[in-house]
Amino acid sequence: MDMPVIKCSGLSKNFGNVYALSKLDLALPAGKIIGLLGPNGSGKTTLLKLACGLLTPTEGSIEICGTAPGQESKALVSYLPERTYLPDWMTAQQCLDYFEDFYSDFDRARAENMLAALGVPGDTRMKTLSKGTKEKVQLVLVMSRRARLYLLDEPIGGVDPAARDYILSTIIRNYSEDSTVLISTHLIYDVEKILDEFVFLQQGQVVSYASTDSLRADLGKSLDEYFREVFRC
């Protein structure tokens, strides 16, 4: 098998005495769209933050394309955080300038097209944009890089259904055999058609990692149904 895009070995992360991830082992291949799913507090965001180097492991290791998260991996990883970090005073156009300056793999034309398609005004300050529109800008920035690994933390949670469809088709259009997209979301029904594989996290551990279509073939269930069953409250 080719080198995994993400490889976790015995990966643990605790905050004080709370374990967010506990001895997690996982290897994700290139060229897949993968859902990172689990109930609230199962460790999804922690795993994404470890993968992009915003957190460091308490124990164990995580590798991105064979190297520990750092300067090298950051050039390969495009991360969409839960909350946008774009400064209030910037316009969408200035945000594009910023990303173009920062990342050599940033595709300006693609970003401009996406902003136009989503109807985001280029010259309005972030401060005056709605929450959903800000999220669209952030997503456009992240998806306009030609990265090896996209880490998307709830990319469709805050936007309207039409924009949701557009975002999902952007992910499909953007698909390449070398890059992997890891999507954390609770909106399983909306994303499951575009997922090759899924990872179920619970209490900081992987409880299931399989292909979405094999789930349907073996159990006759959609991912959404299976999730509700596994994590029944």
Place this chain on the structure above:
Amino acid sequence: MAWIFSSDRPIYLQLTDRVISGILTGEYPMGSKLPSVREFAEIASVNPNTVQRALAELEAVGLIDNQRTTGKFVTEEEERITMAREKRGSALARDFLKNMTDLGYDSDQVSQLLREAQEEKEEDEDGYAGY
């Protein structure tokens, strides 16, 4: 508009069914070029790898010819399409019969209903003639 899939069968199988329907109903005529994997993925809003798998199935049964440089085409062998039509037709007939049996109809009653439905359809069609 994204295609709708049921939750009980693998998406790639539902995709092959949908493309076969397209071939049988003339949406994708004999010998015509099919959308690319990427285009299909966008049209149906599904993962490109799933489309790839579905099209590979259709290639394996000879309904699609893969011409490496120019793309994928619906077969020009009429026989294969006829076979696919017969297979689809008899599957639909079996489903229909099973549903009718479940409703409590025997085969004579089913035949009777089919004849009546056929007559009604013809009357409707006559009724609209001239519009």
